[in-house]
Amino acid sequence: MKPPPFSYHDPRSVAEAVTLLSTLENPKLLAGGQSLMPMLAMRFVLPDNVIDINKIDGLAYIREGQNSLEIGAMTRQRDIEFSALIAQKHPLLREGILNVGHRQTRNRGTIGGSLCHLDPAAEQVLVCLASDATVTATGPAGERAIPFRDFPLAYMTPNLAPDELLTAIRIPLWRPGHGYSFLEFARRHGDFAVASAAVLLDVDAGGIIKRAAVALGGVAAVPLRMDAVEAMLVGQKASEELFRAAAELCRAVEAVADVHATVEYRQHLAAVLTRRALTQALARVTP
């Protein structure tokens, strides 16, 4: 038994969870447990109170909203993987999910848990950033909508007050037939990405890029939205030369070095993955 001692709470409603978060000393929320449990086992975190939100009804759903997808924070990654609605409306999310851990971890892991854990290499985080998602945080004062661009504050630090929990994710949809691509480089299947790229792309009948979203994961302390790359693409005619030139901008990102890769290698991967993702996204555009 490796986890440190803690008091265990299993609220049945979001309101009850918020009350526990605001009143208990040093609490930690337990969602799917695929990150918190290892951190407890390694004693990276020593919470006095663990609040298990698995027994709260109504936080696990996938539904279509107003030109958007609405996903409950406690929706299991497996349910996203097998959702026909997501495969049809937002294939980038499905493609990203297939790179998340393994079947055993996706059966338990939740999208909300991953977003709040906010590992810079996390696939769901990257898809939400590329998709201009909005997340809903619920606290004592009620609900607060947070554009996903404003959600990562620093390395693994979400824009949540200590007494707030993430309850929902809203992802605006692109036109059916848009291009998409999620590519990552990892040492083994299911490992954390050394670098990853998520791309959404749309072109008109003449091949002119109407919309582009490019995001990089695993490269820096927080996932990056590549505004400069997007600005270089939109309004131009899609071509391999343009993609190569735009992707080269990724070499300038402030990358991090660790045991897996140097700064220069991550910058190189960022450029290569971005170029390949743009090419694949373009090939997937249908009128």
Added chain:
Amino acid sequence: METRKIAVTVNGQPQTREVETRLTLADFLRHDLGLTGTHIGCEHGVCGACTILLDGRTARSCLTLAVQADGHAIDTVEGIAPNPTDKSAPMHPLQEAFRDNHALQCGFCTPGMLTTIIELLRDNPEPTGDEVRIAISGNLCRCTGYQPIVAATLDAAKRLKAEGRKP
């Protein structure tokens, strides 16, 4: 020490125990129920040896608290054979295929491999070799090598199909 009473169904048998709230499901199965078929390797969700089926879906029992299993059904490697208490009774076709294809040497990873592959074959009764490799990507084997495990899985899929059985 904080404890709670939990009621679970393990391999079809109802079980009630008082457990410490920080006890992992893996330790609960091994120490409280004596079901040592579930192996513990890394204890932080990397090796896959402790994989069990929680309500029919694989989960790493080292990443689940015993208290979270309250009210749920768990299947361990001990429950895979149709008649696990009778040693002369036939094993599950997947277990037979593992034996015939030399898919285990030391056997440490085997319980996690078997539970993982049972779920794979339920989801996808005729997987390709690549699909098997992806399915077992979360299970580390340090001695047998993955090739015989992939071969055994493909063989088991054939046997199940021939027998008209569900895994």
